[in-house]
Amino acid sequence: MNRSKGVTGPQGFRAAGIAAGIKESGALDLTLVVNDGPQDAAAGVFTTNKVKAAPVLWSQQVIQSRRLTAVVLNSGGANACTGPEGFQDTHATAEKVAEVLGTGAVDVAVCSTGLIGERLPMDKVLAGVENVAKELDSTVEAGLNAATGVMTTDSRPKQSWKASEQGWSVGGFVKGAGMLAPNMATMLSVITTDAKISGDQLDKALRQATSRTFDRLDVDGGTSTNDTVLVLASGASGVEPSSDDFVALLTEVAGDLVKQLQGDAEGVTKEISITVKQAATEAEAVLIGRTVAEDNLVKTALFGSDPNWGRIAMALGRADAEIDPDVLQIIINGVSLYRNGTRDRDRSEADLSGRDVEIVIDLNVGEAEATILTTDLSHDYVEENSAYSS
Amino acid sequence: MNRSKGVTGPQGFRAAGIAAGIKESGALDLTLVVNDGPQDAAAGVFTTNKVKAAPVLWSQQVIQSRRLTAVVLNSGGANACTGPEGFQDTHATAEKVAEVLGTGAVDVAVCSTGLIGERLPMDKVLAGVENVAKELDSTVEAGLNAATGVMTTDSRPKQSWKASEQGWSVGGFVKGAGMLAPNMATMLSVITTDAKISGDQLDKALRQATSRTFDRLDVDGGTSTNDTVLVLASGASGVEPSSDDFVALLTEVAGDLVKQLQGDAEGVTKEISITVKQAATEAEAVLIGRTVAEDNLVKTALFGSDPNWGRIAMALGRADAEIDPDVLQIIINGVSLYRNGTRDRDRSEADLSGRDVEIVIDLNVGEAEATILTTDLSHDYVEENSAYSS
Structure with a gap:
């Protein structure tokens, strides 16, 4: 190659x-x-x-x-x-x-x-x-x-x-x-x-x-x-x-x-993958992944290297898909932060200092899976896009 | 009062x-x-x-x-x-x-x-x-x-x-x-x-x-x-x-x-109203207004005081609604910038230096109307939301 x-x-x-x-x-x-x-x-x-x-x-x-x-x-x-x-x-x-x-x-x-x-x-x-x-x-x-x-x-x-x-x-x-x-x-x-x-x-x-x-x-x-x-x-x-x-x-x-x-996305400082597992259907896995990927509060938290799983929970709850908050699990960079309807390990254990962030949302309601790639929302994104047309 | x-x-x-x-x-x-x-x-x-x-x-x-x-x-x-x-x-x-x-x-x-x-x-x-x-x-x-x-x-x-x-x-x-x-x-x-x-x-x-x-x-x-x-x-x-x-x-x-x-929204520098006129239904007017309001490229352009009607056209085209690009009109702060499928007045005529921005999207396909309020996407939005949980 x-x-x-x-x-x-x-x-x-x-x-x-x-x-x-x-x-x-x-x-x-x-x-x-x-x-x-x-x-x-x-x-x-x-x-x-x-x-x-x-x-x-x-x-x-x-x-x-x-x-x-x-x-x-x-x-x-x-x-x-x-x-x-x-x-x-x-x-x-x-x-x-x-x-x-x-x-x-x-x-x-x-x-x-x-x-x-x-x-x-x-x-x-x-x-x-x-x-x-x-x-x-x-x-x-x-x-x-x-x-x-x-x-x-x-x-x-x-x-x-x-x-x-x-x-x-x-x-x-x-x-x-x-x-x-x-x-x-x-x-x-x-x-x-x-x-x-x-x-x-x-x-x-x-x-x-x-x-x-x-x-x-x-x-x-x-x-x-x-x-x-x-x-x-x-x-x-x-x-x-x-x-x-x-x-x-x-x-x-x-x-x-x-x-x-x-x-090479505009202003990217984090390359984020969001994998939605055990969804009811692949289409719902994609929908949930995209809803989280497009959420500005999730994106700004990740820009701040903050493993703010609460914003991820809030974002995925907006998706029109089969979701049970009491059985789903949220894992960031290998650390389970939300499980059984409440917090799991301490958020400080999830290290987001690097460029790659791996988010896993295990819905526990089905067998389908999909991964969405996205980026964070940074100062440079705002800068580049507010100045682009000039 | x-x-x-x-x-x-x-x-x-x-x-x-x-x-x-x-x-x-x-x-x-x-x-x-x-x-x-x-x-x-x-x-x-x-x-x-x-x-x-x-x-x-x-x-x-x-x-x-x-x-x-x-x-x-x-x-x-x-x-x-x-x-x-x-x-x-x-x-x-x-x-x-x-x-x-x-x-x-x-x-x-x-x-x-x-x-x-x-x-x-x-x-x-x-x-x-x-x-x-x-x-x-x-x-x-x-x-x-x-x-x-x-x-x-x-x-x-x-x-x-x-x-x-x-x-x-x-x-x-x-x-x-x-x-x-x-x-x-x-x-x-x-x-x-x-x-x-x-x-x-x-x-x-x-x-x-x-x-x-x-x-x-x-x-x-x-x-x-x-x-x-x-x-x-x-x-x-x-x-x-x-x-x-x-x-x-x-x-x-x-x-x-x-x-x-x-x-008082986080990081707001522009208070934006998006009025969608002559839509097929009020629900579609609301949907189109929201699609434009949630578009980060529109929001960053407005933060930059840029009457970037092209991004508005692009954003509204994503809405699942009755839209005909050849008959719709986009007016920013009273200046018609897009009409009959192409640019109208020069964008420099639309003054966005103030805090209030009024966007009118006249779809010309029906009689329904709705106004959505939103804000721009600024550096302060990114700053406040990337630091909030700490």
Whole structure:
């Protein structure tokens, strides 16, 4: 495993990231990922927000064919809430990519990230498409540039690549340090594979993988207007893995990307896992985990390294799920703090001085289990998010 | 109207607040409110949290008779998650009050506020009950002490009193600077009236009043284990108001208390009202308002005095309600910033430098309307809540 590889890790892909001048800072802001085949299977999952950005509306349409040749992504502007003009901008971007690559616009997905409500500087975007296409390469460096071109408040590019012993692999990048959501934990992610797999199989595998990974990171409950995960398959390895093997490796890469998102969330000082055990159903385990993960009083207590199990008890009691306060148990970093309806060991025994916090809520009412990843609510979160748009 | 009056404003009530030593600081921490009649009608609404404190379980039982002689309240400990022993502590407290007042324990409601998970120092509570009963008085000062005895992180006692021209009045106090909830916006409130009204009428009126007041303040989404609003009627004015008149004045007092809660919420620097207009139903208007009110990205933007309508658009798009992004309008402090699916006036025109922020979301899909009150998410919120339990 080489963690520095990403979308160009699997065979059959080229990528690039350049500074097109969309961002005033001069940082990389335009990324292109191209599938050279021989296959062009693709699938995507998108935000459930009712307010969808123009590129989401576009990409949801074109992905219906389960085929994609390329994905173009920009940072420096979300192209959301920009009306019909914004949609035309997305369309024009796809047309330009298609022209440069000699393919059709409907074979090109578009993703955008940045501030909501501003039109993109289309002269720079269109000129940028010509330039980024010239940089396309299958090297590790090209993949890194692609991962860097989508960054907003991310402090570092986030990539993953994992190879099967059968000779095929899965790689990808992700961006999104804020606006991580209950139903879609990142703004943008592109994942590639050189496995031989049909578009329908790819779609099914992506939904299975994201339901246990991207969908279980919940930093601030905000499903954005732009959240998108795309997966492209080139078939270039010539290997057709079993469905189980493919889902397993795809889930591994997605999980690695999500773990990196958690570690790079805005203002994070604690990486928190909340495992809900012995729930009535998996859906209820997820719901309870999310309710606790989104509770600001829990999040601020953990920022203060305070094993305040009372706030956890209060938060989980808000969930619409089967809960019996008299039989549930709350364990923080291995120390049982609440049991049989009252306090158990002394809270001072739970050491929260480190970065990782493991919360276990054992409901004792069923057999289902789920883990939600989240972060604390820190001064830096407030600072970064109150200053972001300026 | 005399805003310094509270629970002792209406005739027929005595109150007191003392330092019983429950708080180590020596601050007032034990409050008693007594209804001297001639009537003893009472009603209550309680937290919907599945994890309920012992005093909530007790008070929910005794209020079923729609009668109460007294309410005893302590700060310095929530008596929540304290098991059967905690419930016995509540019971013993009610028994002690009954003994001192010469009434029955089932005529005494109990409320507690403070840290979850710790037993109360019952020797101090029981001795305190004897002492607080000696201080009972119907003066303005006694009412103020009662309002002060329930404070936790509140910076000031919060009271209201309003008189009808027909010779009856409604008064009350509230505490709750944190853990303000979607379904019950305060930890503890006691409201009194000298109107002649039956317990059943009082119950109905309380539910009507709280649904438009306490239920529409949403600071951090956390319904606590202890949230309680009680109303007691003495009938001492001899006046039997119409149902509409009574609900109107009760709603006015409740609304005033809620406004004070908003203004004294932990770390508040902005008092924000979110009015959702032309919604399909009032329930959807409330849901959308709450979704925006609970969104940390909206709350941090407002802390930064940033009219970031994009985050409002993103937040409302998460609500499970009838929303059409192409017809809705977002207005901040009188300036239309989003309309017809795209930006309207320039965001710089909306001045958010003041403490009050008025957000109007006009959905343009129906005729229902609701207003939710909330606050921003500030550095002080993080500071106070990460240090509270120590």
